[in-house]
Amino acid sequence: MTDGARSATGPGRSPREVATHCPYCALQCGMVLREDAGAVTVLPRQFPTNRGGLCQKGWTAAELLDHPERLTTPLLRDPETGELRPATWAAALDRIATGIRAIQREAGRDAVAVFGGGGLTNEKAYALGKFARVALRTRHIDYNGRFCMSSAAAAGLRAFGVDRGLPFPLADLARADTLLLVGANPAETMPPMVRWLNEQRRNGGRLIVVDPRATATARQADLHLQPLPGTDLAVANALLHIALTEGWIDQAYVAERTTGFPVVRRSVAAWWPARAEQLSGVPVADLEATARALGTAGRAIILTARGAEQHAKGVDTVTAYVNLALALGLPGRPGSGYGCLTGQGNGQGGREHGQKADQLPGYRRIDDPAAREHVAGVWGVPADELPGPGVPATELLDSLGTPGGPRALLVFGSNPVVSAPRASHVERRLRGLDLLVVADLLLSETAALADVVLPTAQWAEEDGTMTNLEGRVLRRRALRPPPPGVRTDLAILADLATRLAAAEPAGAARPAATAAARFPTDPATVFAELRRASAGGPADYAGISWSRIDTADGVFWPCPTEDGPDTPRLFTERFATPDGRARFHPVDHRPAAEPVCADYPLHFTTGRVLAQYQSGTQTRRVDALRRAAPDAFVELHPDLAARLGIDDGDPVRVTSRRGDMRAPARLSPTIRPDTVFAPFHWAGPARANSVTNDAVDPISGMPEFKICAVRVEKA
Amino acid sequence: MTERVVIIGNGMAGARLAAELHAHGGDRKVAVLGAEPYRAYNRIMLSTLLAGRVGEPDVELAEAAGHGTDLRTGVPVTGIDRVGRAVRTADGDRIGYDHLVLATGSRAVVPPLPGLGSAELPRRVVPFRTLDDCRRILAVADGARSALVLGGGLLGLEAARGLATRGLATTVVHPTGHLMERQLDPAAGAVLAGTLAGLGVSVQLAVPATGVAADAAGVRLDLADGRSLHADLLVLSCGVRPDTALAAEAGLAVRRGIVVDDRLRTNDRRISAIGDCAEHDGLLTGLVAPAWAQARVLAQVLSGADPLARYRPRPAVTRLKAAGIDLAAMGDATDGGPGEELTFADPARGTYARLRIRDERLTGAILLGDNPTVGTVIQLFDRNQPVPADRRSLLLGRASGAAAAAPAASPALMPDAATVCQCNTVTKGALVNCWRAGARSVDAVLAATRAGTGCGGCRDAVAGIVDWLSHADSVEVTR
CATH class of the missing domain: 3.50.50.60 (FAD/NAD(P)-binding domain)
Structure with missing residues (x-):
């Protein structure tokens, strides 16, 4: 086995070992789990993404397996006391099925909604989408990936006809003469990836980082562009303007492989560098140096991440960088290209197999009649019974409990109370539901609001597949079964489907026995069905088997046949558009949804720290990580702090029109004096998302996490 | 009835207004009459065209077209009938308007020198x-x-x-x-x-x-x-002179330029003027930024998106950036009044900076040559934001107040609490303890502490500490 994978040693033997991947980010570092006398340790593993590296989150991942706060029994809210109390599975599932039935009878099928997560395996994401459409028959399903890279997904789809985060293997980064990272901070978010950046520079390459903060990644760069938050689009247009005036456009490529360039050329004529400089604060000389490094490189790669994407103009911002890449002839040229750094563990696979409001498995559109026919055929239901498209996550959360909006929500693998924008509003919406069900391994802040909490298995207790940031499908392997009292998400969905079917009126088309057969609990069986459902779609998994993954360091989609090749590099011959050409789209800068003003004079931006992951439900409970990053903080420039009378470590309050957060001040001369930053991993008073703006991108539905207007004062 | 807007001029200001109106939607009809026979082009790029770096298609600007926008190029306007609310064109057409916008720009001044007197200039x-x-x-x-x-x-x-x-x-x-x-x-x-x-x-x-x-x-x-x-x-x-001939003939108020108010309106409420031809508050602009700001305001007013929108001039920034030249000038950098002055000159390298500060705000600046702070200075001036406490950073620093990258501290001087490996939060103290506990090679220390197992960037630093420890401890042993 070339990826160093070892199948699990037999049961009852000690020590037991299994080769799997880290539960956290989209890098999906290879690791070995070893269980010896009940204790589980993590060992790094050579895999083509992490090459034996692990960050502190990966090293300590196993600490949650036997964590004292682990949920091992369902919880039901006591109607008398209002408290969550342990309950049997039968009572919990009955409560859910009864509640769903009553709500749907009264208010229609769409009155029940499902909210998924980018951490779920492909099998679970697929089953969840199918459960929503077939068992609940609701159009309302979406997931937290909407907060993550949906803007890059939409930009990739409209330019290339397909969305795969990296359309080339990660290893290509090491060979790029110039690498431009836009709003990406892998030194904190996926540290082992930085090995590729180090190698790139050892090979003589140049690293250029665009970020309003001098992050750990930006500090390593040969050149750091530090724009005002919300001006990345103008920077990209100016870079393309310079490439035009300097003659660095790949005219032959533009002519043969793209459409729409003349319109874009005229639109960027209006972005002469001095204009972008005045808006963004990035000196013209630096813009020129960046354009030159990209335009004259033999191999150049442009990567965007959340900093470019989490804006109400995120799709257009990413498109501006895609336009630049296309004009320079990068996508599809070996060793060059454009890519998006996906964030969540299965952010890529999670968006391909039916968790998205508008999509069916295989990255098919739910409003495409042919796609509906195909998937309905695999599911054994009439195509006209499949619901239509629902609404994106932010809109869905905002509609909960409102007249006409869903009255019940089932949450799997997500903690929107911490991770959603304008979180206090979301919290109020969740409290307004008739029924909130949360499946999680720990009592997250969202689970704490639920009527029913279902304890689920962890990554080391389940088999399945994940699709990493490269579009490489990997095997997650179980080390041991879940503890007593805990069920897998697949088992929960099967149990619920059976109960819901049993409650159908006599003679209904969905007897309980059929329902059980439709929702298998064995992930291998689910994956086999996923392969059939995805066959022929853009994200075609038909040729990917678990055994093939085992023998080949993972398999890159699309992979339509078992004996045919997979696709490490997309676009080498053609793009996934009807005419095979990539499409340019003219895009223009527009101001942030909420400009600064006299009452809220500062820009607020959010992000991540190394030792925490997402909403922190898991990582805040790991001792070593808590010691490394115990609390939230508000990063601000010493000059700003001095004007506000704030010293390092003082408690400060950050207030927007939507709410406030409190955390200690952390003074840093490397942030712009007009901008403050806070990480979003914490809950309660330190919740950064109490402050953020829920204005969304009109195309992707991505919220504007990266910029809003605030004032700051000593708390 | 659908409102008809006629814009005279398809230059930077007129084309921009048409695009802004187009973006606002609605069912008004917009006619753009350009005297030049070309698509709208970016005047700022003409010097690049002159330098031979780009071709004519590269200086074209995006134009509003379709959806009620009627663009006619090569159509000079010969007169305005304010009573009949119509303009006459050189090709004999008569185009009615409900609102007329003059964006006629300016003309190059030909100095009154002997030899340049005739209507037609010599070819050279x-x-x-x-x-x-x-x-x-x-x-x-x-x-x-x-x-x-x-x-x-x-x-x-x-x-x-x-x-x-x-x-x-x-x-x-x-x-x-x-x-x-x-x-x-x-x-x-x-x-x-x-x-x-x-x-x-x-x-x-x-x-x-x-x-x-x-x-x-x-x-x-x-x-x-x-x-x-x-x-x-x-x-x-x-120099240039605002092209006010049409306005003057039509009896509109003209001083150096066509006089407009904060809504860009002339003394005829159905006629506005923007860009180089307009005189607002006694001032001509001559630059693109104010012309586009005027176009945005006028579009808001005419579309009804914000009938209360008003043009508020912002201080101009003059920027000359070509290969080998980097010049930014703004405000009045030479007034000798109260306040602070920062200067830096390195004539041998062609670098010069002069900044005026009053009440913690920049009132003027000249930056010439290699000034890494030019983007920051322009933003502080343009947004009227307070200057850094450390004034030197305005002349020399990149991020204002940022300390230069500290050279790697020698292991002996590094505090025990200093984090050496960020990815796994390993301090110098932890490395020292690991050594004292018996790890005697870089690999052994890395394996025991997990330092260097994330991004791998700290391996050299760990090696340096192990090297220092091996010497320091051996000294102790021999003593």
Whole structure:
């Protein structure tokens, strides 16, 4: 086995070992789990993404397996006391099925909604989408990936006809003469990836980082562009303007492989560098140096991440960088290209197999009649019974409990109370539901609001597949079964489907026995069905088997046949558009949804720290990580702090029109004096998302996490 | 009835207004009448065109088209009938309006010199203003070896730089004592002249021109000091004058420009003016940024999106950025009033900076040459934001107040609490303890502490600490 994978040693033997991947980010570092006398340790593993590296989150991942706060029994809210109390599975599932039935009878099928997560395996994401459409028959399903890279997904789809985060293997980064990272901070978010950046520079390459903060990644760069938050689009247009005036456009490529360039050329004529400089604060000389490094490189790669994407103009911002890449002839040229750094563990696979409001498995559109026919055929239901498209996550959360909006929500693998924008509003919406069900391994802040909490298995207790940031499908392997009292998400969905079917009126088309057969609990069986459902779609998994993954360091989609090749590099011959050409789209800068003003004079931006992951439900409970990053903080420039009378470590309050957060001040001369930053991993008073703006991108539905207007004062 | 908006002028201001109106949607009809026979183009890029770096298609701007926008190029307007609310065009058309916008721009000033008196300029003498001017200059420059530029303002220097890039020996003749005297002080002007000399542009200062003589063989420029300069081409860059002829004929209030209020309205409430031809609050602009700001405001007013929108001028930033030249000038950097002044000059490297600060705000700045803070300074000035407490960072620092990257501290001086491996939060103290617990090689220390197992960037630092420990401990042992 070339990826160093070892199948699990037999049961009852000690020590037991299994080769799997880290539960956290989209890098999906290879690791070995070893269980010896009940204790589980993590060992790094050579895999083509992490090459034996692990960050502190990966090293300590196993600490949650036997964590004292682990949920091992369902919880039901006591109607008398209002408290969550342990309950049997039968009572919990009955409560859910009864509640769903009553709500749907009264208010229609769409009155029940499902909210998924980018951490779920492909099998679970697929089953969840199918459960929503077939068992609940609701159009309302979406997931937290909407907060993550949906803007890059939409930009990739409209330019290339397909969305795969990296359309080339990660290893290509090491060979790029110039690498431009836009709003990406892998030194904190996926540290082992930085090995590729180090190698790139050892090979003589140049690293250029665009970020309003001098992050750990930006500090390593040969050149750091530090724009005002919300001006990345103008920077990209100016870079393309310079490439035009300097003659660095790949005219032959533009002519043969793209459409729409003349319109874009005229639109960027209006972005002469001095204009972008005045808006963004990035000196013209630096813009020129960046354009030159990209335009004259033999191999150049442009990567965007959340900093470019989490804006109400995120799709257009990413498109501006895609336009630049296309004009320079990068996508599809070996060793060059454009890519998006996906964030969540299965952010890529999670968006391909039916968790998205508008999509069916295989990255098919739910409003495409042919796609509906195909998937309905695999599911054994009439195509006209499949619901239509629902609404994106932010809109869905905002509609909960409102007249006409869903009255019940089932949450799997997500903690929107911490991770959603304008979180206090979301919290109020969740409290307004008739029924909130949360499946999680720990009592997250969202689970704490639920009527029913279902304890689920962890990554080391389940088999399945994940699709990493490269579009490489990997095997997650179980080390041991879940503890007593805990069920897998697949088992929960099967149990619920059976109960819901049993409650159908006599003679209904969905007897309980059929329902059980439709929702298998064995992930291998689910994956086999996923392969059939995805066959022929853009994200075609038909040729990917678990055994093939085992023998080949993972398999890159699309992979339509078992004996045919997979696709490490997309676009080498053609793009996934009807005419095979990539499409340019003219895009223009527009101001942030909420400009600064006299009452809220500062820009607020959010992000991540190394030792925490997402909403922190898991990582805040790991001792070593808590010691490394115990609390939230508000990063601000010493000059700003001095004007506000704030010293390092003082408690400060950050207030927007939507709410406030409190955390200690952390003074840093490397942030712009007009901008403050806070990480979003914490809950309660330190919740950064109490402050953020829920204005969304009109195309992707991505919220504007990266910029809003605030004032700051000593708390 | 659908409202009809007629815009006279398809330049930077008129085309922008049409695009803004288009973006607002609605069912109004917009007619754009451009006198020039071209698509809207970016005047700012003409010097790049002159330099031969781009072709004509590259300077075209995006245009509003369709959805009620009627764009006619090569259609000069000959008159305005305010009573009948219609404009007359050179091709005899009569176009009615509910609202008329004058975006007629400005014309190059031809100085009243002997030899330039006739209506038609000699072939070798060309102003630098329009795409047609550019074409004429390029036609003469083709095969030419030398050029004169009369006028050392921003546009003249851009033209000179473009001609020099094409390989022409270029001389700028300027009547006053230093270049760009409206934006620069004498010291900055001298540094700029030095920079230009290095780029193949020579400068004749403080010498007015007295006459021009041109024929098929060349052009001669006579100077007040008795000298005459000879070249193949003479480019005139002696300023511009708002094109107010139509407005004046129609009886609108005109001073230097067409007088407008905060809503960009003339004294006829159905007629507005924007851009170079407009005079707001006694001031002409002559720059793109205010013209576009005016277009945005007028579009908001005319579309009804924000009937209360008002044009508020912002202080202008003059920027000259071409290969080898980096100049930014804003506000008044030379007023000797109260406040602070920061200066830096390194004439040998062509760098000069002068900043005026009052009440913690920048009131003016000149930055010439390699000034890494230029983006920050422009933003602070443009947004009227407070300057850094550490004033030096305005001249020298990149991120204001940022300390220079600290050199790697020697292991002996590094505090125990210092984090060596960020990815796994390993401190120097933890590495030392690991060593004392028996790990005796870099690999052993890395394996035991997990340092270096994330991004791998700290491996050299860990190796340095292990090396230091091996020496420090051996010293202890021998003692």
